[in-house]
Amino acid sequence: MSHALPTITEAKQHAKRLRTQLAHKGTTISHSSALELVAHQNGFRDWNTFYAAMGNRPPEGWTLGGRVQGSYLSQPFEATIVAVEMLRPGWFRLILDLDEAIDLVTFDSFSNFRKRIRGTVGPEGISRERTSDGVPHLKLNI
Structure with missing residues (x-):
């Protein structure tokens, strides 16, 4: 083949x-x-x-040093994968180093910037964890 x-x-x-x-x-x-x-x-x-x-390999690009785009807590990002671990078939824990830090707080009175995030995503690149309005915490464009 x-x-x-x-x-x-x-x-x-x-x-x-x-x-x-x-x-x-x-x-x-x-x-x-x-x-x-x-x-x-x-x-x-x-x-x-x-x-x-x-095999139970991650989607193309979900490898060490691979590049991904998506959103974390509704904030868009581009990132490099610094760690990937298969938890079970189709589900992967990723650590991402963001190109630009994103502010995770929606208040004007303070900020919480993140440059590195960790999350678990399933076969569609979406985390099981959701915000109170139902939006996935982590969503990768695949």
């Missing part, structure tokens, strides 16, 4: 799209059948083999 393998998240998204397209054409298949079809399209005998070949 000469082409680069997708990430597990990309492969699962492909399976969802495939399932939706087939449903629009009148063919209903299970999600597991869609996963098997995606594995076959990529030259693997089944989903389990394909999953093992893809």
